[in-house]
Amino acid sequence: MRYRILAAALAASAALQFAGPARAADLEVIHWWTSKGESAAVSQFAKAFDNDGHGDKWVDSAIALGETARSTVMQRVLGGDPPGAAQFNPGRQYEELISGGKLLDLTDIATAGKWDQVIRPKAIGSACLVDGHWWCVPVNIHSNYWAWYSKPVFEKAGVPEPKSLADFIAAAPKIKEAGFIPFAIGGDGNGWQIQLLFQDMVTEALGVAKRDEMYTKKSAEIAGGPEMKGVFTQLRALKQYTDNGYANRNWNDTTNLVITGKAGLQVMGDWARGEFAAAGMTGVKDFGCMIGLNEAKPVVSTDGDIIVFFKQNNPDVEAAQKRLAALLISPEVQVAFNNAKGSMPVRGDVDMSTADPCMQKSLKAVEDPANIVTATNRFITENTNQQLNELVAQFFADDSMTADDATAKFSTIIGNSD
């Protein structure tokens, strides 16, 4: 009798084991969300995944600086030990991972979740939808086209708040006289911050249509034209308003100069707003935001972040990966994450009534498709991207390089890009 009970208990437990849900899994996620605002945002993902009811666990692998994090992911993939998931920017950074068959196909849950209908604008979904298959989850829309400025600094210097980059350059000498750093920038990571500024200036100078033409047709002619020379000349003008500590500074230390009222203005994507929010500042009275380097011509870019999942050859882990993928795009997680991060959600059917004045500006601009700028990374490979980083950083650092030289080199890089 006793044996029979034991046997029944054993059988029951075995049955439970097999009939129950798939086993929980730990997923390592590599990302470069390391600043204060960013880690507040990513903890929303971790919290949601840890409490998804399956006992899964988010294993956080935060690596500072995008290019370092991306190269770590690539080395892990090449070495045959890919992480469960990883962050990328939408674009061509991961095209070889797709063609090399390294990524988990998410098409089934994307179909179940109607991703093709809820994700807007279409351009952000197309970063993940390649040849009819979904290879990644877009998690946010960031616009690179922003300038952030300290209202107290402009007030103390006695100059009006800027409405365009040209306004700012005109006001910069007075800000410098008042003892502030007029223009805050950092030169870490091969100069990506300088290139972000540069790309914003390129779009402002060429206009969206001509800029898209330059990148899609690899037009050395447009790249070598007078507008580009004007951009380089303006970039040189901006340099004299920076401080000499810029060389190795990262973006959030740079933002902090504006937050603490040491510097006047920084050109950076809207992830900078997460830093202002984390410092307890609001966009109405403490800091100002200028959209698209020119308030008269507002633009929003479809940059942002996507999450890819790597094939693991383990059905339990792949099930957990798909659970995470579905979770990342669910309305509640989207709102919690994007509010902390300062970005726009990738789906239009969520409540954004809590958005601050800066985000209201971008939500308004995004309504007109003519204002939407395709992310530069969609057009160029990481190789070209880094070549441009180097060119712009070299021009910015080396005052003996003329605007003509730089324009010629820019034209060569664009003409030879693949």
Added chain:
Amino acid sequence: MQRSWRQRFHLPAVIGTIPMILVAVGVFVIGIGFSVLWSFTSSKLFPTYDFVGLAQYRRLWADSRWLVSVNNIWFFGLMSISCNMVFGYLLAVFMDQRIRQEDLFRSIFLYPFAMSLIVTGLVWQWVLDPNLGLQAAMRNLGWSSFSFAPLVDANTAIYALVVAGIWQGSGVTMAILLAGLRGVDEEIWKAARVDGIPTWRTHLSIVAPMMKGAFATAFVLQCVGVVRVYDLVIAMTGGGPGIATSMPAVYVIQLITVRQNVGQGMAAATMMLLPVLVVLGFSGLVLWRRNRRQGARV
């Protein structure tokens, strides 16, 4: 006299070195072979075997960052090796004066070499940072016009690297040359003194030539160190400002990992291999000649 094979290769010695031979062949020869092979392919993120001839080399030598890197390594190499040898020798002579606390001084001079460059490079970066280090300190003390920020100026950053390289390398050069100095027979000094030869002359014309071996060792070590200089640059400038302090090793790692351009990275690595082979060939030649001369004497 021709020695037999058995005399030249002792079986236990051969067995003992097998792991080392396997590692050398497996890691170095095969690894380098693949590097060279892939430098002729169009490999991007993943290595492929799509051969494109010398196209990667053409792109490499048209890349301004590579050209800057090559210029930098020549400048850095010439400056740091020559200064290291001079300072190292002077330090060794100084240490050889039977000074008190010699052990302490030797430790101090060797200390930079014993520590990781990532750590010391970062300390250098902080000291030279205009907002944190020397400049800020002097200004806080009241000297408000003091300006010293070599790392943030594209024209001077390379000098800061050279100074850090000398600080790091002259200690080990001193140690090697000091061993060489100590190996010189005391009788030679006495004889020179009896003949009334000034000390500097004895150093230059008698002792230095006798230390050829120590000089060659120190020189080869310095050269190899210069060719693969990486951590110093990464810790101090990250290759910047702009691309002003980029070096070939930094370039190779950048292309392979960040730029996802394995083919061109391997082409750069192959170009780096050439001077190393020349240096190794040179040191091999020195060793071979010395062995032959000693063999002839016996």
